[in-house]
Amino acid sequence: xxxxxxxxxxxxxxxxxxxxxxxxxxxxxxxxxxxxxxxxxxxxxxxxxxxxxxxxxxxxxxxxxxxxxxxxxxxxxxxxxxxxxxxxxxxxxxxxxxxxxxxxxxxxxxxxxxxxxxxxxxxxxxxxxxxxxxxxxxxxxxxxxxxxxxxxxxxxxxxxxxxxxxxxxxxxxxxxxxxxxxxxxxxxxxxxxxxxxxxxxxxxxxxxxxxxxxxxxxxxxxxxxxxxxxxxxxxxxxxxxxxxxxxxxxxxxxxxxxxxxxxxxxxxxxxxxxxxxxxxxxxxxxxxxxxxxxxxxxxxxxxxxxxxxxxxxxxxxxxxxxxxxxxxxxxxxxxxxxxxxxxxxxxxxxxxxxxxxxxxxxxxxxxxxxxxxxxxxxxxxxxxxxxxxxxxxxxxxxxxxxxxxxxxxxxxxxxxxxxxxxxxxxxxxxxxxxxxxxxxxxxxxxxxxxxxxxxxxxxxxxxxxxxxxxxxxxxxxxxxxxxxxxxxxxxxxxxxxxxxxxxxxxxxxxxxxxxxxxxxxxxxxxxxxxxxxxxxxxxxxx
Amino acid sequence: xxxxxxxxxxxxxxxxxxxxxxxxxxxxxxxxxxxxxxxxxxxxxxxxxxxxxxxxxxxxxxxxxxxxxxxxxxxxxxxxxxxxxxxxxxxxxxxxxxxxxxxxxxxxxxxxxxxx
Numbered sequence: 001x002x003x004x005x006x007x008x009x010x011x012x013x014x015x016x017x018x019x020x021x022x023x024x025x026x027x028x029x030x031x032x033x034x035x036x037x038x039x040x041x042x043x044x045x046x047x048x049x050x051x052x053x054x055x056x057x058x059x060x061x062x063x064x065x066x067x068x069x070x071x072x073x074x075x076x077x078x079x080x081x082x083x084x085x086x087x088x089x090x091x092x093x094x095x096x097x098x099x100x101x102x103x104x105x106x107x108x109x110x111x112x113x114x115x116x117x118x119x120x121x122x123x124x125x126x127x128x129x130x131x132x133x134x135x136x137x138x139x140x141x142x143x144x145x146x147x148x149x150x151x152x153x154x155x156x157x158x159x160x161x162x163x164x165x166x167x168x169x170x171x172x173x174x175x176x177x178x179x180x181x182x183x184x185x186x187x188x189x190x191x192x193x194x195x196x197x198x199x200x201x202x203x204x205x206x207x208x209x210x211x212x213x214x215x216x217x218x219x220x221x222x223x224x225x226x227x228x229x230x231x232x233x234x235x236x237x238x239x240x241x242x243x244x245x246x247x248x249x250x251x252x253x254x255x256x257x258x259x260x261x262x263x264x265x266x267x268x269x270x271x272x273x274x275x276x277x278x279x280x281x282x283x284x285x286x287x288x289x290x291x292x293x294x295x296x297x298x299x300x301x302x303x304x305x306x307x308x309x310x311x312x313x314x315x316x317x318x319x320x321x322x323x324x325x326x327x328x329x330x331x332x333x334x335x336x337x338x339x340x341x342x343x344x345x346x347x348x349x350x351x352x353x354x355x356x357x358x359x360x361x362x363x364x365x366x367x368x369x370x371x372x373x374x375x376x377x378x379x380x381x382x383x384x385x386x387x388x389x390x391x392x393x394x395x396x397x398x399x400x401x402x403x404x405x406x407x408x409x410x411x412x413x414x415x416x417x418x419x420x421x422x423x424x425x426x427x428x429x430x431x432x433x434x435x436x437x438x439x440x441x442x443x444x445x446x447x448x449x450x451x452x453x454x455x456x457x458x459x460x461x462x463x464x465x466x467x468x469x470x471x472x473x474x475x476x477x478x479x480x481x482x483x484x485x486x487x488x489x490x491x492x493x494x495x496x497x498x499x500x501x502x503x504x505x506x507x508x509x510x511x512x513x514x515x516x517x518x519x520x521x522x523x524x525x526x527x528x529x530x531x532x533x534x535x536x537x538x539x540x541x542x
Numbered sequence: 543x544x545x546x547x548x549x550x551x552x553x554x555x556x557x558x559x560x561x562x563x564x565x566x567x568x569x570x571x572x573x574x575x576x577x578x579x580x581x582x583x584x585x586x587x588x589x590x591x592x593x594x595x596x597x598x599x600x601x602x603x604x605x606x607x608x609x610x611x612x613x614x615x616x617x618x619x620x621x622x623x624x625x626x627x628x629x630x631x632x633x634x635x636x637x638x639x640x641x642x643x644x645x646x647x648x649x650x651x652x653x654x655x656x657x658x
Contacts, residue, residue: 132612139619146626150633162565162630169572169623170560176616177579183609184586 002061005054009063009076012047012086013124013137016040020116020144030107037112041097044119045090051083058524060538062129070540071193077129077539081324081525085252086126088328091507092244092335093119095500099237099339102496103346104446105152114144114151118245125249129539131179131189131210134253135172138217141249142168145242152235160233167226171216178209191260192539195532198262207261208268211254218250219302220309221279228286228298236294236342236351243301243338244331251305251327255312255320259529264315273313277407280306284414293341293351293422297334300377300418303411304330310408311392314399320526322391325518329376329388329511336504337373340366343497344426348435349442353425356435360427363491365498367427372505374419376512379412384511384518391519439492440464468492545585552578565631569624576620580613 019040023033055061055078064073078086097115100106121141128134149161183189185202197203219227227247231239254272262268283303290296308330311323343366344359345351360367376383379390389412397405441461511518528535552574559571587609595604 132615136615136619139623143622143626146630150630158630158633162627165623165627165630166560166568166572169627170575173572173575173579177582180579180583180586180609180612183583183612184588 002054002059005050006061006063008047009061009078009127010065012044012127013076013120016044016116016120016123017140020113020120023113023116024110030109033109033112034101034106037106037116038094038097038101040116041090041094041119044123045087045094048083048087048090051078052080052087052521054078055080055083056521056524058527058534060528060534062538071188071190074133075129075190075192075539076127077192077535078127079525079528079535079538080521081255081528082126082252084324084328084521084525085248086123088331089122089126089245089248090119092241092331092504093122095335095503096237096241096244096339098503099240099342099497099500102494102500103237103342105235105237108151110147110151114147115241117144118148118241122245122249126252129191129535131182131191131194135176135179138172138175138249141246142172145246148238148241149230149234152238153233160230163226164230167223167230168217171213174216175210175213178206178211178213181206181209190540191256192536195260195536196263198265198268204262204265204268207257211257214250214253214257215275218247218254218305218309220275220305221282221302222275224279224282224302224305227302228290228295231298231301232292232295236338236345239294239298240335240338240342243298244335247301247305248327248331251308254309255323255529258312258315259320260532260535263532264530266315269313269315272309273401273404276306276309276313277404278306279303279309280411281407282306284411284418287418288414288421291353293344293353293426294338296353296418296422297337297341300415301330301334303415304334307389307392307408307411310396310401310404314396314401314404315530316395316399317523317526317530318391318395319399320529321519321522322388322395324522324525325515326388326392328518328522329384329508332504332507332511333373333376333383333385336369336501336508337377339501339504340370340373340498343493343501346446346497347442347493348438349445350438353422355438356426357429358427358435363493365491365495365502366493369498369501369505370423370427372508373501374423376505376508378416378419380416382509382512384508384515387512387515387519436465436468437461440468443468545581545589549578549581549585552581565627569627569631572627573620573624576616580616580620583609583612583616 019036023036058080061078063076064070065076066073093115097106100111100115106112118141121137124137125134125141128137146161146165149164150158153161179189182194182203185200185206186194186197188194198207216223231242234242258264258269258272280303283299283301283306287296287299287303290299308323308327311319311326341351344356348356350356372383376385379385389408393405393408396408441456444456444460444464556571556575556578559567559574562568562571587606592605593603595607
């Protein structure tokens with residue numbers, strides 16, 4: 001059975017690319033595109049689940065492409081760590097694509113193709129054991145991302161897209177230079193052959209160039225500023241997709257290079273723990289200053305990157321396992337929260353904390369999803385955030401970094417404060433009278449396909465708002481006062497927009513209540529990172 | 543030596559251009575930067591101690607084909623992204639700079655102000 005699965009590993013990359021390409025040229029109806037796209041993503045999800053089951057006991061699957069001997073071939077490798085991440089990225093791709101279908105954004109002809117190519121590139125980046133091939137797959141991931149960013153950009157302004165392309169191209173170029181330097185020093189770019197070569201200073205510096213370039217893509221301090229600007233300009237669903245895929249793939253590469261090439265050498269892990277600590281604190285503090293829901297969440301995401309990297313910087317088995325658990329938790333919860341922000345922006349046309357208000361009394365499902373996401377992000381039981389943060393703080397303190405463990409707790413409290421800020425202003429506050437107008441304007445824009453800054457007739461908006469009030473809030477007897485907005489209880493956010501975030505919230509609850517399987521998987525993944533001999537043996541048979 | 547100088551010169555010029563404001567200059571800067579990296583990859587194959595592959599019949603000193611394959615791939619990718627960037631420079635609002643919109647991210651657009 002295993003040899004068959006090994007031979008099928010390239011299919012995780014090939015199949016999405018092939019279907020994505022076919023959907024590009026197929027003169028299909030958009031329904032068919034959406035169905036085929038969703039089916040392919042679900043199939044990818046199933047395949048990733050099979051990989052996780054096989055690798056859960058520490059098996060490492062490897063396939064030498066074109067059956068060249070190990071060391072010459074470009075290998076595909078799946079161990080517990082990459083399989084787990086492949087599964088979570090597949091979940092996120094499928095759920096976000098569901099949101100894109102629900103919001104109608106997937107109607108654009110190329111969206112399904114872009115998401116599939118993106119998923120294929122992510123699978124390639126996670127499974128390859130060849131650094132140059134990794135560079136290629138990162139580019140395969142990025143090109144459809146540029147398309148998604150531009151086509152679904154929110155305001156019709158391309159500043160965010162330009163910044164995104166520029167930053168990523170710079171980081172990719174730097175990464176390629178690092179790969180070239182590694183080849184110059186070691187004569188190979190095969191990760192397994194590079195295992196343990198970090199003792200040599202020249203190799204270490206070349207690998208450090210790669211790590212720095214990837215750190216830019218992961219939005220690690222001090223190169224974190226581009227993230228809020230670009231993710232804020234993208235469509236919310238695209239932001240959710242990128243937050244789960246791009247930065248986390250970069251973090252995965254940092255884990256892998258630190259483990260395989262540097263083998264957790266403390267001399268190199270000390271700088272990582274310093275930048276990780278600063279990242280988690282800067283992200284948490286910057287989130288407090290934001291006036292819009294999505295940038296606030298994006299800064300929380302940057303803070304989360306710091307949390308994950310603390311796990312690798314500690315480099316004990318417990319620390320690595322905690323980092324992996326935190327990564328999985330963070331991808332799920334951040335996806336859920338960003339999709340909630342997307343549902344709010346889609347319905348109310350704005351994510352500003354001071355404009356949208358009083359959601360608690362009107363949107364019970366949305367509120368439930370937000371409460372789960374927010375508490376999980378802050379790290380309260382019984383959600384996945386509690387398990388992840390508990391494991392991480394314990395491992396960090398156990399690894400001798402008590403100060404950093406304290407920082408983790410402080411940043412978690414700041415995350416709670418940031419979530420309470422959203423709660424107080426958007427959910428709990430008294431509903432502004434013009435919220436109805438905002439929602440009406442958003443509907444008119446969608447109906448006529450207007451950009452966010454195109455002018456909309458104020459009379460039409462008022463009419464639309466009055467219609468909505470009439471439709472959703474029929475007067476319930478004489479006690480209903482028209483001037484009391486709390487009496488209008490009809491929900492405005494369609495349920496179909498909430499299902500994706502509810503699914504992710506449910507996963508977060510599930511991971512919190514039944515954390516044991518995830519912890520075991522993470523320990524297995526950490527085992528593969530602290531002792532890379534199985535990985536090396538599978539790839540180059542040595 | 544000449545290769546190292548060439549890489550240094552291209553990288554310096556590329557960095558200078560990337561730090562400019564206009565998108566077109568940034569694109570040209572990236573073209574130079576990727577050329578620098580391509581030359582670096584070629585240099586990684588050890589050009590100083592190797593010869594042309596097919597003449598002389600001695601394979602031990604033949605040029606390393608792997609970096610050349612790397613460069614070929616990198617050129618294609620860089621070309622694709624250059625095209626994407628050039629498109630981004632042209633479409634949109636005809637603004638050829640990377641500054642955030644004057645209204646800022648947080649500011650409400652004039653129309654939603656009017657509507658409310």
